[in-house]
Amino acid sequence: MNFDRKELSNPQLIDLYKKLLKPRMIEEKMLILLRQGKVSKWFSGIGQEAISVGITAVLDKDEYILPMHRNLGVFTTREIPLYRLFSQWQGKKTGFTKGRDRSFHFGTQEFKIVGMISHLGPQMGVADGIALANKLKKNGKITAVFTGEGATSEGDFHEALNIASVWDLPVLFVIENNGYGLSTPTNEQYRCENLADKGVGYGMESHIIDGNNILDVFHKITELKASMIENPRPVLLEFKTFRMRGHEEASGTKYVPQELMDLWAEKDPIANFKDYLFRTFVINEDDDALIKERIKAEIDEHWAKTQLEPEVEANLEEELNDMYEPYEHEQFFHSDATENIRVIDAISSALKLSMEKHDNLVIMGQDIAEYGGAFKITEGFVAEFGKERIRNTPICESAIVSAANGLSINGYKAIVEMQFADFVSTGFNPIVNLLAKQHYRWNEKADVVVRMPCGGGTQAGPFHSQTNEAWFTKTPGLKVVYPAFPYDAKGLLNTAINDPNPVLYFEHKQLYRSVYQDVPVDYYTIPFGKAALLKDGNEVTIISFGAGVHWALETLSKNPDISADLIDLRSLQPLDVETIFNSVKKTGRVIILQEDTLFGGISSDISALIMENCFEHLDAPVKRVGSVETAIPFVKALEDQYLPKNRFEMELITLLKY
Numbered sequence: 001m002n003f004d005r006k007e008l009s010n011p012q013l014i015d016l017y018k019k020l021l022k023p024r025m026i027e028e029k030m031l032i033l034l035r036q037g038k039v040s041k042w043f044s045g046i047g048q049e050a051i052s053v054g055i056t057a058v059l060d061k062d063e064y065i066l067p068m069h070r071n072l073g074v075f076t077t078r079e080i081p082l083y084r085l086f087s088q089w090q091g092k093k094t095g096f097t098k099g100r101d102r103s104f105h106f107g108t109q110e111f112k113i114v115g116m117i118s119h120l121g122p123q124m125g126v127a128d129g130i131a132l133a134n135k136l137k138k139n140g141k142i143t144a145v146f147t148g149e150g151a152t153s154e155g156d157f158h159e160a161l162n163i164a165s166v167w168d169l170p171v172l173f174v175i176e177n178n179g180y181g182l183s184t185p186t187n188e189q190y191r192c193e194n195l196a197d198k199g200v201g202y203g204m205e206s207h208i209i210d211g212n213n214i215l216d217v218f219h220k221i222t223e224l225k226a227s228m229i230e231n232p233r234p235v236l237l238e239f240k241t242f243r244m245r246g247h248e249e250a251s252g253t254k255y256v257p258q259e260l261m262d263l264w265a266e267k268d269p270i271a272n273f274k275d276y277l278f279r280t281f282v283i284n285e286d287d288d289a290l291i292k293e294r295i296k297a298e299i300d301e302h303w304a305k306t307q308l309e310p311e312v313e314a315n316l317e318e319e320l321n322d323m324y325e326p327y328e329h330e331q332f333f334h335s336d337a338t339e340n341i342r343v344i345d346a347i348s349s350a351l352k353l354s355m356e357k358h359d360n361l362v363i364m365g366q367d368i369a370e371y372g373g374a375f376k377i378t379e380g381f382v383a384e385f386g387k388e389r390i391r392n393t394p395i396c397e398s399a400i401v402s403a404a405n406g407l408s409i410n411g412y413k414a415i416v417e418m419q420f421a422d423f424v425s426t427g428f429n430p431i432v433n434l435l436a437k438q439h440y441r442w443n444e445k446a447d448v449v450v451r452m453p454c455g456g457g458t459q460a461g462p463f464h465s466q467t468n469e470a471w472f473t474k475t476p477g478l479k480v481v482y483p484a485f486p487y488d489a490k491g492l493l494n495t496a497i498n499d500p501n502p503v504l505y506f507e508h509k510q511l512y513r514s515v516y517q518d519v520p521v522d523y524y525t526i527p528f529g530k531a532a533l534l535k536d537g538n539e540v541t542i543i544s545f546g547a548g549v550h551w552a553l554e555t556l557s558k559n560p561d562i563s564a565d566l567i568d569l570r571s572l573q574p575l576d577v578e579t580i581f582n583s584v585k586k587t588g589r590v591i592i593l594q595e596d597t598l599f600g601g602i603s604s605d606i607s608a609l610i611m612e613n614c615f616e617h618l619d620a621p622v623k624r625v626g627s628v629e630t631a632i633p634f635v636k637a638l639e640d641q642y643l644p645k646n647r648f649e650m651e652l653i654t655l656l657k658y
Contacts, residue, residue, distance in 0.1 A: 001272040003215045010282050016214055017277060018291055019053045020270050023072040025295050026082070029303070030089075034249055039089065043103060044245035045070035047212070050269035051176055051239045053077050054217030055144050058225055064130045064410070066114045066123045066145040069104045070176070070243070074146075078111045082302035092309045097442050098322075099312040106442045107409075114409060115442075120147065121156025122430040124173065125399035128160050129406020129414070131169040131234075136362070136388060136412070140229045144172040150181025152195055156429075159399030164234035165202040166394060171234045172224065176211060178243040183255045199236035211239030212269040242267070323477050325445040325500045332494075334522035341519050344512040346486035347451075348377045350493035351415070353523040355385050358413055361497065364391045364400055365417030365451075374419050375453060375512060397427030401450065405434055408447040413497060420464045421454035421506065428471070435502035436477030445500040449493075455547055455595060456627075456643055457510040461634035467546065467595045472504045473573050473602050479528060480573040482506040484549040486517040488570055491526030498525065508546045515550065529574035533583070537563035540656060541583040543606060544593040545569040551645045552593055555652060562656065572602055577609060584610055588619035591655050593648055598626030620658035625651045 005013060027046055033039040045052065052073030056065060067074040075085055088095030089103055096106035107114040114130070116123045127145035134141040151157055152175060164171045175195050179186060192198065199206030207224075210216045217239070224235055242264035246252045253261065277283045283291075341349070355361055363381070365373065369392040372379025381390045393400045397418065404414035418424045424431070427450075435446040456465040472478050479501055483489040489507065496503040534549070535542075535556065542552050542564050549568045556562055565583040569576065584590050590610055592603040603624040610622050628642045640646060 001213055001267065001276075003213065003273065003276045004219070005215060005280075006219060008215070013277060013282050014287075014291075016053065016057060016218065017273060017283070018295070019057060019073065019077050020049050020214060020273060021291065022076045022295050023049050023052070024270055025292065026072060026076070026299055029299055031249070041103065041248055041250070043069040043248045044243070045072050047244035047264065047268065048176055048178060048241045049073045050214040050217050050273075051174065051211045051241060052146075054214050055172070055174065055221050057218060058221040059142070059144060062112055063141045064112045064114060064127070064143045066116070066127050066130075066143070067104065068116050068120075068146045068148060068176070070148075070178075071104070071146055074113065075104070075111075078113060080108070080111055082299060083305040086303055086306035087309060090306055091312060092306060093312055094306075094309055101441045107444055108442065109409075109444065117433055117437075119429055119433055120151040121154035121160075122398065122402040122434050123147075124157055124160035125163070125402025125430065126406040126409065126434070127171050127173075128163050128167075128169055128399065129403035129408070130410045131164070131171045131406070132167065132362075132403060133407050133410035133412050135167075135169060135232060142170040142172060142225055142228050144174055146174045146176060148181065149175055149177040149186055149195055150184070150189060152198065153189060156398050156402065159394070159396035160402070161199070161202045161204060161234070161236065162394055162396065163399055163403060165204045167391075168233050170228045170232040172221070172228075173234060173236045175236070175238045176241055177238055178241050179260070180243055180247070180256065182247040182251065194238055196236060196238035204234055204236050206236035206238070208238050208240065211241030212267045212272070214269060214273050322443070323440050324479075325439050327499050327501060329495065329527040330498060330525065331527075332522075332524045334520040334524040337521045338518040339521055340516055341486055342513050343483075343486050343489050343507065343515050344375060344377060346490040346517075346519055347493060347507055348379075349519075350490040350497075351378065352381070352384070354494055354497045355381070355389065357523060358497065360411060361413040361415065362389050362391065362407055363415045363417065364393050364404065366393055366395060366419050368392060368417055373417060375509070378417075397423055398430055401427040401430040401448070402434060404448040405430065405438070405446055408445060413447045415449045415451060415497065417451045418453065421452035421468055422463050422466045424450065424452060424468070424471075431472070431478070431502070431504075432475045436475045438477075439501070440477060446502045447500045449496045449503045449505055452504055452506045453509050454506050455508040455510055456632050456639055457547065459634055459636050459639055460509075462631040465632045465639075467506070467508070469504070469506055469572055470596055470601045473605070477502065478573060479503045479571070480506070481528065481571045482545045483570055484508070484511065484546055484568050485515060486519045488526060488532070488568075490519055491524050492528070492570065494523060495525040495528060499528070506546065510547055511550070526570070528571040529576050530570065531576035531579040532568040532570055533565060533579065534568050535564055535566035537565050538587055539563040540589040540591060540652070541565045541567065541580070541587045542591055542593065542652070543567045543569065543580060543603075545572065546595060548593040548595055548644075551648055555649045558649070559653075562652070575606070577613075580606065580610065581614055584614045585617045588617055589655055589658070590618070591623040591625060591652055593644060594624070594626045595643065596626055597629050598624055599629060601626055620655055623651055623655045
């Protein structure tokens, strides 16, 4: 192996050697502890240390790195105290996740590291968002994100590269091509000769680097960092290396030909660099022994400190509270000036006022810039706020949601407009696995609003008409809002943007231009978890949200003799159970109307809550009304049959006769 020190001094070479040696010695310790049953699982990076160390040694400490589970060298080179790493792996409180997530599945703002989730791909989109924030700040910082060759097959990889290229984001996309994805060799994973070739399709500069040569890594990253500061752009790097241990220790390496193991053992990045330092008289045997002795003493001291720390004790209140970033609703008072506007106008007004209020707010979505969005809600925004903050996106919902999370991590607020709520299915993974769990996992907010134009009644068919709120009310860590009137639409959207937690904001397309209301001209907010009592009665409680509220109002106007409490939930998570229970205890009868198909919808949970908490007050079974158990059809006659609007009146009258 050839090493070129260039301008590096002896102390710099020795420092790189120490940085290489530390993660290797920690791993060797962990493998012993694993055999002793003192560590539960281990993902080894032995043989790949030069990549993690070389990159991290070049980047500034305030530049974000997004590593994988074989990048111990990233964490040690960032000088995280070893006892905190050990405590993380052992599930102790002084780790980074309070025992809630394992090994390297964590982030830390203190050390500017954002760990991966097991779905791998989304972290590349997160890197895009972090880099976009740096670009907006004009701070000259770059971001490095790691992946293995296996995850380059995931759609998120391609989406993230495309976004970074289109937006000229200063991201180093680091592929550690180590030969195997668990047991699957590279010739069964892709057919191009080199993964670096994939950069060509995205108009992206790419390089192939010897991942076992610490000086090649260090020099190339140094060169690229300087260049990317002058000319911000993404760069794809394929590091040729090898995984000398199993995917994780339990899987072993029996599927790897022995001659391949022998070949790469000769390319060991530490042994070869040590030999080079010996040959060039940078260090000798005594120096090496002293270096190892000091690292071993540090490892042993910090391991002992971790062992003295008590085991985590379950605290239910803390667990529940940590699902969300704490947020106290801030009330804004407005003048008496109002305007009679539609739901669509109210949403546009909220977005505009929030863009003025929060200079760190970025809106992203397909066609939202000059075109103004599919429904023209952001029309004129580019002229007022510029294309840096009103960003057209490629058609890649998953990476855009991940990028929104990256913006949040790096100090911005983000709104993502799904062109239709149906399309969120291709962005589902980062919403439910990244945004929803992030604060619980490592105490980091996900300051993201996902706007969801939804609902039927417009004959738009199976892929443009769903109301899929139940996908998200099921997921702890998300907030779900669903207004039915212009006043609520504006106030709740302002609150959603202020709230540092991820919010799914549903806006019914049929209500966009059909419902008018006098709405304050000024900026104001409405708290989450507070339902609106639209009608006061004593015979029955009607609970609904979105378009269902208007169907219920229409039914009651046709049946003026029915004395009903009509509750518009407005927010589904958090849910205003107090208003629901108080009404049920008064009326003794309940009917819940939702537009979604019935089975598994939120009405089922509301019904269960009522049965569990108000059973003795009921004079009849709780009734749920929802859409037919099919996909939503296109033709009007079929859509009318599908939707529950025409069945609701009959079900309500039947319930009153019970």
